[in-house]
Amino acid sequence: MLDFISKNLNYPRYSNCYNFTVFVSFIVEVDGRLTNKKVLNVSIDPAITEALKMLDKMPEWKPGFFDGTPVPVKYHIPIRFKFG
Numbered sequence: 001m002l003d004f005i006s007k008n009l010n011y012p013r014y015s016n017c018y019n020f021t022v023f024v025s026f027i028v029e030v031d032g033r034l035t036n037k038k039v040l041n042v043s044i045d046p047a048i049t050e051a052l053k054m055l056d057k058m059p060e061w062k063p064g065f066f067d068g069t070p071v072p073v074k075y076h077i078p079i080r081f082k083f084g
Contacts, residue, residue: 020081022051030070032060
């Protein structure tokens with residue numbers, strides 16, 4: 001997942017901060033789809049839009065398992081933008 005993020009994250013042309021972290025959450029469903037994608041930051045920085053675009057590009061992932069049964073798993077991850 002981190003490899004996908006590093007290859008698919010676009011930096012916004014303008015940002016209010018030189019270093020910015022966008023915190024996102026999502027659920028990997030039992031069929032591998034990402035649902036319930038949310039930004040946890042309270043800001044209007046352009047980096048948030050880019051973080052959501054990157055989540056929309058993500059492929060399906062392998063689901064989590066509990067007692068041999070696929071289950072949805074919620075993730076919270078930081079996406080760091082570093083400028084300059």
